[in-house]
Amino acid sequence: MTRPSLRKRASRLFGQWGVFFRGFVEEPRMVGSIIPSSRFTINKMLAPVDWQRCEVFVEYGPGVGTFCQPVLDRLRRDGSLIVIDTNPLYIDYLKKHFRDSRFHAVHGSAADVIDIVKAHGHDGADYVLSGLPFSTLPDGVGPAIAEATHEVLRPGGAFLVYQFSAKARDFMAKHFRRIDRGFELWNVLPCQLFWGWKDAKD
Numbered sequence: 001m002t003r004p005s006l007r008k009r010a011s012r013l014f015g016q017w018g019v020f021f022r023g024f025v026e027e028p029r030m031v032g033s034i035i036p037s038s039r040f041t042i043n044k045m046l047a048p049v050d051w052q053r054c055e056v057f058v059e060y061g062p063g064v065g066t067f068c069q070p071v072l073d074r075l076r077r078d079g080s081l082i083v084i085d086t087n088p089l090y091i092d093y094l095k096k097h098f099r100d101s102r103f104h105a106v107h108g109s110a111a112d113v114i115d116i117v118k119a120h121g122h123d124g125a126d127y128v129l130s131g132l133p134f135s136t137l138p139d140g141v142g143p144a145i146a147e148a149t150h151e152v153l154r155p156g157g158a159f160l161v162y163q164f165s166a167k168a169r170d171f172m173a174k175h176f177r178r179i180d181r182g183f184e185l186w187n188v189l190p191c192q193l194f195w196g197w198k199d200a201k202d
């Protein structure tokens with residue numbers, strides 16, 4: 001009884017990792033990692049989210065969707081998860097594998113988050129999660145994304161960022177007065193975690 005289900009799970013896992021790895025080989029600077037995030041990173045990153053007040057959750061750079069199911073598992077029934085990735089390979093994969101009506105996969109850049117959120121009928125987002133490799137993005141893209149993210153967030157919301165280096169923090173610091181910081185060792189590679197909070201006066 002357990003064998004077929006184990007086999008199914010193993011093939012799904014390697015299928016997912018295979019697609020992720022292919023994306024890395026094709027666009028190494030845009031993907032920035034050869035292995036998806038660990039469950040330790042996922043749990044720590046999402047821990048401060050107030051799911052009751054989260055109507056719109058946006059994710060930048062979902063890749064093959066490592067965070068998507070954990071977010072959907074926590075998200076309200078009337079919530080929306082909008083994921084944005086520049087790689088069409090990943091967006092096609094996500095559209096095939098996530099059938100949840102709250103899930104919306106968009107092929108585009110995080111820099112266009114304001115228009116993308118509006119196009120989905122919302123005036124802003126409660127939380128934005130980023131797995132973008134800020135250190136290797138083309139010049140100017142990181143600062144533009146940090147600015148657009150601050151603008152799209154509703155007061156009380158937060159920008160959740162994980163990255164191997166602390167580069168993202170430099171971009172966040174221009175817009176977010178309060179940035180909490182964490183670290184996750186159990187990840188390939190160990191990574192830095194940041195939570196930039198948008199307060200009511202911002």
Ligand SMILES: C[S@@+](CC[C@H](N)C(=O)[O-])C[C@H]1O[C@@H](n2cnc3c(N)ncnc32)[C@H](O)[C@@H]1O
Binds near residue numbers: 036141
């Ligand atoms: C390190 S991977 C993230 C992997 C995944 N979130 C995880 O935790 O396993 C970075 C992702 O960012 C995407 N990306 C790079 N630049 C982007 C941009 N400007 N807007 C949206 N996605 C982008 C890449 O295509 C890739 O899927």
